[in-house]
Amino acid sequence: MxxxxxxxxxxxxxxxxxxxxxxxxxxxxxxxxxxxxxxxxxxxxxxxxxxxxxxxxxxxxxxxxxxxxxxxxxxxxxxLQQLQIPMQVHLPDGQTLTRHAHLHDWIAEAERVFGKYNQRPFWEHCFSMSQQVWRSSLQQQSFPFSNFKDLLLSGLRARPGQVKLLPGAFLTMEDVLRKYDLLQNQLFVDFVNEQLLITAQSYLPEVNELFGATALCYTLYSNYYVxxxxxxxxxxxxxxxxxxxxxxxxxxxxxxxxxxxxxxxxxxxxxxxxxxxxxxxxxxxxxxxxxxxxxxxxxxxxxxxESEQLNGAFTMSLVLRAEEKRQEVLHHQVHVPQGVPGIGGKSIFISFSHPQDTARAPAGEMVASISTHVHDPQLHVVKDKQSIEMAILDVLVERGLIRRESILSVQAATPGAWIFWTKRAYGAVGGYxxxxxxxxxxxxxxxxxxxxxxxxxxxxxxxxxxxxxxxxxxxxxxxxxxxxx
Known part of the structure; x- marks a missing residue:
């Protein structure tokens, strides 16, 4: 046919x-x-x-x-089930940062953890830019240009706000932090870097302002659980x-x-x-x-x-005994400044199923998905999967996100498993x-x-x-x- x-x-x-x-x-x-x-x-x-x-x-x-x-x-x-709190980030100094869904609440939390200096103007700027980026993305469906008709249609659809975005393509997020004099705040720099990694797959010196501002603000839009x-x-x-x-x-x-x-x-x-x-x-x-x-x-x-420019992932799927007082927040990023042994990832992301979601796990149980980055997956072939599993679980137990006695089963996968199951070159995840x-x-x-x-x-x-x-x-x-x- x-x-x-x-x-x-x-x-x-x-x-x-x-x-x-x-x-x-x-x-x-x-x-x-x-x-x-x-x-x-x-x-x-x-x-x-x-x-x-x-x-x-x-x-x-x-x-x-x-x-x-x-x-x-x-x-x-x-x-859909809207999340009241999109995420919590567990910082290297032991603090837990709550990524609130509303800009005013988030700025107050950022000021509490990182200090008041220039947090408000930085986040107001990023959020405003992210709104314009999303608006422009649907207005400019002929972009990037690859023929004359694209260029013509993009010109006809151009709006003043889109022109204002252009300088953001030439600036990096490192430039933006420098503009707001925030590069000396190492705790904040580490936070931004690890947040960018899970959204842009790269760090401050590489991510342009347009994409970076939008990526950093994704928790300020409606987040949902399915x-x-x-x-x-x-x-x-x-x-x-x-x-x-x-x-x-x-x-x-x-x-x-x-x-x-x-x-x-x-x-x-x-x-x-x-x-x-x-x-x-x-x-x-x-x-x-x-x-x-x-x-x-x-x-x-x-x-x-090529592989040296891409990221793979070490992932784990857990079945857990549901805790009676399970916290409301389903998504957590945990900083690991010393790096996960054997693969070097500086943060671990864990997402829990909703405690009342009996479609994913029976009553009294829940599942969790865990991932951490493996840069240049072709080079970093995982040979000792069990030691990486144990190191990740140790971090999550230490930060109080899981209890060892609640773990019912663990299944881990390397970039090699991603190649086998998804056929994706190098087992790369998250896009370019x-x-x-x-x-x-x-x-x-x-x-x-x-x-x-x-x-x-x-x-x-x-x-x-x-x-x-x-x-x-x-x-x-x-x-x-x-x-x-």
């Missing part, structure tokens, strides 16, 4: 694109190598428990944000795609993409599919290996990042890191071959996080329709 659009992978960017295209009457086929939809924004079942595959937090549902736009556009309903796990974010999207006459085929690992006179042929481990258009929702490194056309390969090569030498307009845009192949996902502009990959799917659809309809 020949489809209008074949989409490689079922990550949230791919599902966004598939839903929007199927709404417009196009026949779409999503090809996914795994047995669940959602890629790194879903859940998996093991021994009766539901664990998060990658992402554990959900934002992007406020006004002018991509996930809100997508759900409004399609009418898809997702079960009962039953993030699988219940992607399942309604899957059902919407199927209801509109399109297909999602599981266990279909795309191994090659050939260019035909009137479209593309995608060869999987089981069969072949033909389509007029194709969208790759898998990482750029993996996409390069699929396309047989040498011109396409040459176009893509300048945008690739931000680097100051790569300006927003230099990131890979949605066009792959300027013919009929497009891109979305966490390694292209805008990339990272569920809101970012959702926006990448929106942009891929916009450019496909702009070019051909």
């Amino acid at each position: 020949k489809y209008d659009v074949a989409i490689i992978g079922s990550g949230f960017g791919s599902l966004t694109a598939a839903a929007l295209l199927s709404k417009r009457g196009l026949k779409v086929c999503v090809l996914e190598q795994a047995k669940y939809p959602g890629g790194c924004a879903t859940s998996y079942k093991r021994k009766g428990y539901w664990f998060e595959t990658g992402a554990t937090t959900l934002v992007g549902l406020d006004k002018h944000m991509p996930l809100r736009h997508f759900l409004d556009e399609t009418g898809i309903q997702v079960p 009962p039953g796990g993030l699988i219940n974010l992607v399942k309604p999207v899957e059902q919407y795609i199927l209801a509109n006459g399109s297909s999602i085929k599981y266990g279909q690992e795309v191994q090659a993409v050939a260019t035909l006179a009137d479209g593309y042929r995608l060869d999987t481990n089981k069969e072949s599919f033909e389509s007029r258009f194709v969208i790759s929702g898998i990482p750029l490194n993996n996409t390069l290996l699929l396309f047989q056309d040498q011109k396409t390969k040459q176009r893509l090569k300048p945008y690739l990042l 890191p931000q680097y100051r030498r790569i300006k927003p307009w230099q990131m890979k845009d949605a066009r792959l071959d300027h013919r009929g192949a497009y891109l979305c996902g966490d390694t292209v502009y805008p990339g990272q996080g569920i809101p970012g990959v959702c926006l990448s799917g929106i942009i891929a659809v916009n450019k496909l329709l702009q070019d051909h309809f």
Whole structure:
């Protein structure tokens, strides 16, 4: 059967694109190598428990944000439970910092922990910039430019507030802290660095102001928990795609993409599919290996990042006996200034299931997802998994986040396991890191071959996080329709 659009992978960017295209009457086929939809924004079942595959937090549902736009556009309903406190951060000096959801409360907390000096103007500036970035992201769906029509449409959609954002592309977050004279506050610098790492995959000297200010403020937007796990974010999207006459085929690992006179042929481990258009929702490194056309390969090569520029993750899935007085906060970042032994990660992120969520664990039990970064995963091959597990658990027990006697089971995974299960090159997670030498307009845009192949996902502009990959799917659809309809 020949489809209008074949989409490689079922990550949230791919599902966004598939839903929007199927709404417009196009026949779409999503090809996914795994047995669940959602890629790194879903859940998996093991021994009766539901664990998060990658992402554990959900934002992007406020006004002018991509996930809100997508759900409004399609009418898809997702079960959501808003978090009153998005996160707590456990600092190296023993203090616990609460990332409140409202700007006024957050500034008061930041002043309590870091001192009053310039915290208010810094955070007011970052929040204001983040609001304008989100607003502009949906207004400028032809960005980055890769043909004259993009440039023309972007000019027509330009607003005064967007022009004011331009200097932020040339400044790093280190420059911003210097402007507010905050670089001498080492506790604050460490906090910002580790917060940037979980949102931008990089540190102060590399992350530009536009992305950094937005990343630091994600807790100041509505944060949600999805009962039953993030699988219940992607399942309604899957059902919407199927209801509109399109297909999602599981266990279909795309191994090659050939260019035909009137479209593309995608060869999987089981069969072949033909389509007029194709969208790759898998990482750029993996996409390069699929396309047989040498011109396409040459176009893509300048945008690739190698292992030494990427991050993998050491992850753990815990089953715990639920505590009677379980704290309200589900998400915690714990600083580890000495680094996790063997892998060097300077912070550990742990997310708990909601105590009342009996879909993920039976009553009286709960699950937790733990992750820490592994920089240059190809170089840092994990050989002693058990000692890393013990070191991480020791930190979490010491900070009072878990009790050793409450642990019912532990399952750990290395970047090697990520390669095995997700097929992602190097086992990289979180998308491409931000680097100051790569300006927003230099990131890979949605066009792959300027013919009929497009891109979305966490390694292209805008990339990272569920809101970012959702926006990448929106942009891929916009450019496909702009070019051909």
